[in-house]
Amino acid sequence: MASEKLVIRGRGAIAGIAEGVAVVCPDSIAGNSGALGDVDGVIYEKGNINYGVSIKNKILVVPCAKGSNGFSAHFKGAYIAGVRPAGWISTKVDARLGVALASMNIPAVVDFMDVDPIEVIRTGDWVKINGDTGEVKIYRKG
Numbered sequence: 001m002a003s004e005k006l007v008i009r010g011r012g013a014i015a016g017i018a019e020g021v022a023v024v025c026p027d028s029i030a031g032n033s034g035a036l037g038d039v040d041g042v043i044y045e046k047g048n049i050n051y052g053v054s055i056k057n058k059i060l061v062v063p064c065a066k067g068s069n070g071f072s073a074h075f076k077g078a079y080i081a082g083v084r085p086a087g088w089i090s091t092k093v094d095a096r097l098g099v100a101l102a103s104m105n106i107p108a109v110v111d112f113m114d115v116d117p118i119e120v121i122r123t124g125d126w127v128k129i130n131g132d133t134g135e136v137k138i139y140r141k142g
Contacts, residue, residue, distance in 0.1 A: 059087045
C-alpha cells in the first residue's frame with residue numbers, strides 16, 4: 001500500500017522535532033484526575049473517544065485545553081512519571097495549555113489559521129512535527 005503525505009502549518013510553540021502515532025481528541029481531555037492517569041498516561045475521561053488509550057510517546061492532537069487550571073498539572077504529572085506525549089498539536093493555545101506545554105518542554109505546534117488539525121489528522125496517522133517551523137507532516141496508509 002502506498003503512503004499518503006499531507007503537510008499543514010501552524011505556529012511553532014515549543015522548539016524541537018517529534019514524531020509518532022497521533023491520538024486525536026476532538027473534545028480535548030479534561031484537566032482532572034478522572035480524565036488522565038498521571039501515573040500511566042492513559043485517558044480515563046468518560047465519553048472520550050480515546051478512552052483507555054495511552055498518550056505515552058504519541059503525538060497528542062487537541063483543539064484546546066479543557067477543564068480547570070489543573071489541566072497543566074496533570075500533564076506535568078504524566079511528564080514526571082515518564083508517560084508524556086512525544087509532541088503536541090493544538091488548534092488554539094490558552095494559558096492552561098501554554099503552561100502544560102512549557103512545563104513538559106515537548107515539541108509543539110499550535111494556532112493553525114488555514115486548517116483545523118482536528119479535521120485533517122486521524123488517530124493512528126504517523127505525524128512528524130517541527131516546533132521550530134510550525135510544519136506538521138501527516139503520513140497515512142493509502
